Amino acid sequence: MGRTIRNLKSFQVFEAAFAARNVTRAARALNITQSAVSYHIKKLEDEIGAPLFRRTPSGLEPTEAGDELARHVARGLEIIRTGIERLTERPRTVRVALLPMFASRWFSSRIGALLEARPDLNLSIQNHNNSFARMAAPESFADIGFQWGRGAWKGFHVRRLWPERLAVVCSPDYLARHPISRPEDLAACTLLHVDDTRMWDEWFAGRGLRLSPDQPQMMLEDRHFQLSSTINGLGVSLFAAWLVAPEIRSGALVNPFGRSFETSFAYHVIMPRSVAPSEATRAFRDWLDAQCREAPAEA
Structure with a gap:
């Protein structure tokens, strides 16, 4: 003992x-x-x-x-x-760690169908700024959550939702002031990002280039702020292509390369390994699996 x-x-x-x-x-x-x-x-x-x-x-x-x-x-x-x-057989509340932009662009339109199909599930939504996987005690914050990245998070069960493709986007006015037709043209642009430059590092490496230490850049608080800053002409951003499809269709943003690019980054569903998932959490995860058989359309 x-x-x-x-x-x-x-x-x-x-x-x-x-x-x-x-x-x-x-x-x-x-x-x-x-x-x-x-x-x-x-x-x-x-x-x-x-x-x-x-x-x-x-x-x-x-x-x-x-x-x-x-x-x-x-x-x-x-x-x-x-x-x-x-x-005590009480309904188990599933605490879901959500990324606000992912929630508004993908999750919120599907949550009604989930609750109709599983009225026994109670959801408690916890917003985070891509920090769930880095928390000291994530199991005290949520039972399951969404995380953007490459998926190598210790202490979690990890499932990628779907393979992503990234789009380089900016406002039409910004493109008029900073013509972009080749990857090298981005050297004169302000690169917008959240957290760090790893996505831009990967994108430049895929084009046979390196991100210069002197590259103009701006780190922003979250994806919503990054999106509004891009629309308002502060610089160039990388986004999951499907996330910005509405803005490209409306003309608020343009894709100067006219295509999307492969990436090792993606949205994942993760669960802390330190606590066994409840039946309700497993049911929520299984519902997610069924929803994520196909990636969202880029346009």
Whole structure:
């Protein structure tokens, strides 16, 4: 038998304090006193033999030990919650981590049919900015989610939705000011991107070129902001071709090369390996598999 856990309540209080970064907010969330929060944190610190938080004027700042304990506590409490829900046979809410632009362009038009087919499923939508796969304790955020990238995320079950093709796009006014007919012409353009330049690096490499360190570029907050910035003439973007098909049809964007390009990037559905998926989560995943047999049309 492993080490005895003396008081589960202390771990629940720690989880709330870690999320709130503030004793007062944690106490309010749990409907207990501030002194009770402090007592349980001190009790854990004495048992572990290390401080879990640094007390600062702005609140609680987790120590290295606090960060590590938080990952284990999140996984452990989620397993307990999942077990209780299954034993009591209550409808399982599937927490879905969604990328806002993917949600608006693909998922939202299909969610009604899913809920009609499976009225027993309750969905809780959690928005993220392509950060789900990088979270310290993703199972505390969502049961299943969508992630853009190459798919090599440790600690997750990963399925690619479909192979993607990328389109280079800009506004008609930007193209008039910056003529583009060859890949080399992009050297004089501002490249727009989210997160990092890996997609542009891959695109240039596929054309036998390298992205210059002096290349004008702008990193934006998310895909929606990138799309509006591209339409407003701030630069050139790479998008999944089907995502910007409506803007190309309307004339808000143009594709100067008139074609799309292969890429190793794609949308994936991912599930944390640290917690066994519930029956409802598996049902949602199976529904996704049926929806993703064909890639969306580019035009």
